[in-house]
Amino acid sequence: MNAVLGSYVNHDTFIHRMDPRNKFFCLIVLMVAVFISYPTFEMTFIVGGALATLIISLLLIAKVRILDVFKSLRVLWFFILLLMIINVFMPPVGAENIAFSMGKVNVYWEAIFQSLKIILRLVLMIMLTTLLTATTKPLDLTYALEWYMAPLKVIRFPVHEIAMTISIALRFIPTLLDETDRIMKAQSSRGVDFKHGKISSRLKAIVSLIIPLFISSFQRSEELADSMEARGYDPKAKRTRYRVLRFSFADLIGFILCGAVIAATIVISVYKWTYVTPHFVPWWILSLMLVFLYMLLTALITAVVRRHRK
Amino acid sequence: MPIRFNDVFYTYQANSPFKSEALKGVSLEIKDGSFTCVVGHTGSGKSTLVQQLNGLLIPTSGSVEVNGFTVQKRHKSLRNLHNLRKEVGIVFQFARYQLFEETIEEDVAFGPMNFGVKKEEALEIAHKCLKTVGIDESLFKRSPFEVSGGQRRRVAIAGILALEPKILVLDEPTAGLDPKGAREILKLFKELNEKGTTIILVTHDINIVYEFADDVVVMNEGKIELHCSPEQLFKEDVEKYSLETPLIQKAVNKCLEKGLKINPAKIRNVHDLAVEIARAKK
Numbered sequence: 203m204n205a206v207l208g209s210y211v212n213h214d215t216f217i218h219r220m221d222p223r224n225k226f227f228c229l230i231v232l233m234v235a236v237f238i239s240y241p242t243f244e245m246t247f248i249v250g251g252a253l254a255t256l257i258i259s260l261l262l263i264a265k266v267r268i269l270d271v272f273k274s275l276r277v278l279w280f281f282i283l284l285l286m287i288i289n290v291f292m293p294p295v296g297a298e299n300i301a302f303s304m305g306k307v308n309v310y311w312e313a314i315f316q317s318l319k320i321i322l323r324l325v326l327m328i329m330l331t332t333l334l335t336a337t338t339k340p341l342d343l344t345y346a347l348e349w350y351m352a353p354l355k356v357i358r359f360p361v362h363e364i365a366m367t368i369s370i371a372l373r374f375i376p377t378l379l380d381e382t383d384r385i386m387k388a389q390s391s392r393g394v395d396f397k398h399g400k401i402s403s404r405l406k407a408i409v410s411l412i413i414p415l416f417i418s419s420f421q422r423s424e425e426l427a428d429s430m431e432a433r434g435y436d437p438k439a440k441r442t443r444y445r446v447l448r449f450s451f452a453d454l455i456g457f458i459l460c461g462a463v464i465a466a467t468i469v470i471s472v473y474k475w476t477y478v479t480p481h482f483v484p485w486w487i488l489s490l491m492l493v494f495l496y497m498l499l500t501a502l503i504t505a506v507v508r509r510h511r512k
Numbered sequence: 513m514p515i516r517f518n519d520v521f522y523t524y525q526a527n528s529p530f531k532s533e534a535l536k537g538v539s540l541e542i543k544d545g546s547f548t549c550v551v552g553h554t555g556s557g558k559s560t561l562v563q564q565l566n567g568l569l570i571p572t573s574g575s576v577e578v579n580g581f582t583v584q585k586r587h588k589s590l591r592n593l594h595n596l597r598k599e600v601g602i603v604f605q606f607a608r609y610q611l612f613e614e615t616i617e618e619d620v621a622f623g624p625m626n627f628g629v630k631k632e633e634a635l636e637i638a639h640k641c642l643k644t645v646g647i648d649e650s651l652f653k654r655s656p657f658e659v660s661g662g663q664r665r666r667v668a669i670a671g672i673l674a675l676e677p678k679i680l681v682l683d684e685p686t687a688g689l690d691p692k693g694a695r696e697i698l699k700l701f702k703e704l705n706e707k708g709t710t711i712i713l714v715t716h717d718i719n720i721v722y723e724f725a726d727d728v729v730v731m732n733e734g735k736i737e738l739h740c741s742p743e744q745l746f747k748e749d750v751e752k753y754s755l756e757t758p759l760i761q762k763a764v765n766k767c768l769e770k771g772l773k774i775n776p777a778k779i780r781n782v783h784d785l786a787v788e789i790a791r792a793k794k
Contacts, residue, residue, distance in 0.1 A: 211529050267529075381609070384604065384606060384609065385609055385610065387563065387568045387602075387604065388602075388604050388606075388607065388609065388610035389610060390568060390597065391566060391568065391597060391601065391602040391604070391672065392597075392610065392622060392623040392626060392671060392672070392675065393594065393597055393598065393623055393626030393627050393675070394626055395594060395626075409612065410610075410612050410622070413612035414609045414610060414611065414612050417609075417612075417657060418609055
């Protein structure tokens with residue numbers, strides 16, 4: 203099994219102990235910091251470097267293996283290469299500093315910087331998501347998601363059902379992988395070659411994998427549904443949690459840290475805004491404000507609902 | 513040519529935080545034409561051991577020699593795994609999951625066809641094998657998903673028998689079969705063994721070992737604890753290998769305690785026991 207985007211690894215660190223809801227929020231805030239546009243390329247790389255240092259030290263604190271992060275970057279190589287080529291042949295508007303020429307094509311410094319900037323953002327984004335997924339149990343993530351979606355209950359959106367479905371789906375990913383492995387072994391023993399051969403025989407090979415996989419999944423879901431019903435599961439019922447999520451001291455520190463980072467980056471990007479791109483600032487600030495407002499509102503609604511229930 | 517394991521180590525998910533050592537230096541020789549049982553706890557490495565036999569798993573270090581093939585990291589034999597898989601047939605514990613064709617006969621014929629047998633011929637082989645595992649002719653055109661779990665297991669076993677392997681590996685073949693069905697299947701394996709097929713049977717059930725095996729491999733925590741004949745194994749106190757005493761042996765011991773003069777060496781199953789008791793009573 204290859205770990206895509208770093209599956210959960212159990213450690214007891216500061217970051218593992220954080221409330222998943224808060225971690226989710228901090229991730230979004232840091233993502234915003236990564237994706238804000240900064241006035242000049244120099245600024246982008248300086249801030250990018252600072253963010254990279256921060257994120258890498260967080261990864262180290264969380265005992266995530268940096269090598270694994272780069273392994274999951276492998277998938278992006280092709281994308282990065284394509285990006286480079288497109289940027290070189292279609293330089294950004296206003297590019298004037300020629301780095302070197304290849305025949306008739308001029309390669310601009312701006313084009314190179316532009317692609318480097320995008321690569322930096324991608325790498326940071328992947329590091330951040332790895333940080334989240336490697337330190338948070340998938341189930342906790344679903345709880346966090348459910349909590350954020352709680353206000354949608356007002357418009358009769360089936361929040362609990364969706365969270366339940368997601369958590370069941372997450373729960374069964376490893377099971378399905380095991381099953382796939384098992385079926386592939388059984389079929390290989392019958393002479394199926396999944397790696398070589400003509401297209402027609404490979405199609406047959408895939409059919410011999412997919413059908414048993416489907417059959418056992420259907421069987422499994424039926425059994426699961428039956429056993430849930432047998433234990434009296436009712437999606438409408440009021441329920442308590444085995445693990446109660448709590449906002450702890452670790453969360454406060456994380457929250458303040460992310461707040462400081464986002465504040466610093468906003469200040470940097472607002473600085474000089476008049477003579478770079480005059481229209482971008484209000485949009486980012488607005489969306490940020492909205493996110494904060496939404497957080498507050500959710501917390502408020504949850505608090506009110508809880509009081510009401512008592 | 514015997515099967516030979518040379519100091520085989522196997523680690524699942526090596527180089528990851530989830531790594532687990534399943535085999536820790538296994539050296540073993542399995543004689544041609546023998547009926548070898550592999551016993552041990554869950555997680556003792558039995559299944560991992562047998563999956564090395566047709567290259568489904570490649571040893572992390574060490575090598576496995578099977579009929580002139582060498583299963584070893586970066587060995588040129590690995591390019592020829594297809595041929596190795598014709599020689600070694602493995603029936604898995606959850607064999608019923610390997611069925612996918614529209615009819616039972618086509619499913620059994622699928623294996624031989626992968627090894628280049630023509631369809632008509634493959635169907636003929638399929639019919640023969642289905643009959644040997646005790647599937648009625650009326651079921652041949654039915655879907656494998658319509659029949660019962662036990663029958664599905666038989667179809668899956670037929671699917672491997674159809675490859676006519678020289679070495680047949682069975683991982684818990686009787687799980688989920690009723691006692692009568694289980695005995696029939698085991699007798700079938702014994703017959704195949706008498707015709708020259710090497711049988712390697714992974715099991716929890718010590719009674720099967722007592723009755724059928726010529727050779728026993730006891731595994732514990734990825735290592736071979738004991739490799740001997742069943743007579744030798746059952747002479748000792750098997751419970752020290754955390755195995756149970758076979759029911760027949762318990763009965764024999766009780767009879768001896770009560771003073772019946774029976775000959776334990778002659779007794780492999782219930783029938784033998786009955787004959788011996790009758791003889792002793794005379």
